[in-house]
Amino acid sequence: MILIESEVVRQMTSHCMKDRPFEACGLLSGKGGRCETIWPMINVEKSPYSFAISDEAIEKAMAQMKERGEALTGIYHSHPTALPYPSKEDQRHNGYPTVAYFIVSLQGREPVVRCFQVTPSKVQPIKIIQT
Numbered sequence: 001m002i003l004i005e006s007e008v009v010r011q012m013t014s015h016c017m018k019d020r021p022f023e024a025c026g027l028l029s030g031k032g033g034r035c036e037t038i039w040p041m042i043n044v045e046k047s048p049y050s051f052a053i054s055d056e057a058i059e060k061a062m063a064q065m066k067e068r069g070e071a072l073t074g075i076y077h078s079h080p081t082a083l084p085y086p087s088k089e090d091q092r093h094n095g096y097p098t099v100a101y102f103i104v105s106l107q108g109r110e111p112v113v114r115c116f117q118v119t120p121s122k123v124q125p126i127k128i129i130q131t
């Protein structure tokens, strides 16, 4: 399971809705493995079907996390028209297999947030607990 603050979930879903029709993406950080701070990133691919974050943006965010005494605990992106499940591409391109992998689906009337552990060989659901 993963602990995430309700306010972070709210900001994550609103970022994803704002960036439609493109996929939105970002990082999450916190202490003790929790998701307490959101770092919205720019999807440099500007695509409805994929996302990528520049190395510079990641390094900058990671440095700021460190200053706050936090560590990277999650990564998120949206699926504007697809189910909240990692695609084969997501699985292949996930550079952070040790942190929680959130997907926000905007396919239905309301945003749906799911979380997984994603490695090249496996996708395993993680229970989300909002605090």
Ligand SMILES: [Zn+2]
Residues within 6 Å of the ligand: 077, 078, 079, 085, 086, 087, 090
């Ligand atoms: Zn995806």
